Amino acid sequence: MIELDFLHHLDKLSLIINKRITSDYAGENKSEYTGRGLVFKDYVIYAPGDDFRGVDWKVYARSEKLFSKRYEEERNLTVHIIVDFSGSMGFGSGRVKKSDYASMAALGFIYMAMKNNERFVLSTFSDKLESFKPKRGRKQLAIMMDYLNAKTPQGLSKFEESLVKYKNLVTTKSFVVIISDFLYDTEEIKRILHRYRKHEIRLVQVLDPMETKLDLDGDYKFKDSETKDVMRTFVSPYLRRTYLQKLDEHKAKISQACDEVGARFYSFSTDYPIFDAFYQILQSKYIRTVG
Numbered sequence: 001m002i003e004l005d006f007l008h009h010l011d012k013l014s015l016i017i018n019k020r021i022t023s024d025y026a027g028e029n030k031s032e033y034t035g036r037g038l039v040f041k042d043y044v045i046y047a048p049g050d051d052f053r054g055v056d057w058k059v060y061a062r063s064e065k066l067f068s069k070r071y072e073e074e075r076n077l078t079v080h081i082i083v084d085f086s087g088s089m090g091f092g093s094g095r096v097k098k099s100d101y102a103s104m105a106a107l108g109f110i111y112m113a114m115k116n117n118e119r120f121v122l123s124t125f126s127d128k129l130e131s132f133k134p135k136r137g138r139k140q141l142a143i144m145m146d147y148l149n150a151k152t153p154q155g156l157s158k159f160e161e162s163l164v165k166y167k168n169l170v171t172t173k174s175f176v177v178i179i180s181d182f183l184y185d186t187e188e189i190k191r192i193l194h195r196y197r198k199h200e201i202r203l204v205q206v207l208d209p210m211e212t213k214l215d216l217d218g219d220y221k222f223k224d225s226e227t228k229d230v231m232r233t234f235v236s237p238y239l240r241r242t243y244l245q246k247l248d249e250h251k252a253k254i255s256q257a258c259d260e261v262g263a264r265f266y267s268f269s270t271d272y273p274i275f276d277a278f279y280q281i282l283q284s285k286y287i288r289t290v291g
Helices: 005-012 055-064 098-115 139-150 159-169 186-195 209-213 237-261 274-283
Strands: 030-036 039-045 067-077 078-084 120-124 127-129 175-180 198-208 218-223 232-237 264-269
Touching: 005 098, 005 274, 039 264, 078 159, 098 120, 098 139, 098 175, 098 198, 098 274, 120 159, 127 159, 159 186, 186 198, 186 237, 198 209, 198 237, 198 274, 209 232, 209 237, 209 264, 232 237, 237 264, 264 274
Parallel strands: 078 120, 078 175, 175 198, 198 264
Antiparallel strands: 030 067, 039 067, 120 127, 218 232
């Protein structure tokens, strides 16, 4: 069940992003990025790979040297929120499923983008990628909530394939949030992070308390939410310790991959208050794992 009571508390918080693309809360961001804008900035010596259209031929006629014009671009920050809706996100041992918690986190980012008058894109993926075009306006929050409430987590996850495809939609430096359980090969996660390394990246991991604690004892049948495969095993104290160690190692590898590209990684259990999760995400200057 998706709850929105926490949203009004977010008024006290702001998206923490790189100063070069920070909003002035009026929706008009003047970036230090240089490209094909309207305001001339300066010249730079042409180098192979630069846009040849930027060459100033009048300067070349006088100096016989290739110089490219650089411009300042006016741009609005786009917040991209990408949510995993594969079968594994439908798991929930308690009142809140992982997909519900992920949806609340997504709506929180949408709310903050609206508060800052920024464009946002909400996308979901499982065995296919679905995206909404960037828009502004409070009515969009209700549309997104209805969409997420009606959506059922299902299918095999095509994490890397979906995120590679989505990269084509991110045409300017952006704030990119990926919400998932991230129970994927860490090499896949690392490759995606390097593809998005020029953007501000936040990875938000959502896990069920059963996944973070494995508070079980005895003979159980485990069913894979995506492949539907069933495995019977005996959960002993030794198996629990081994599992929790492997989970910690997996999180550590994701954190390390994020460190390499300047991204931030957060991990939350669905029994951790969603507002407190946002407080950690938006206020913390460092990567941390909570819950």
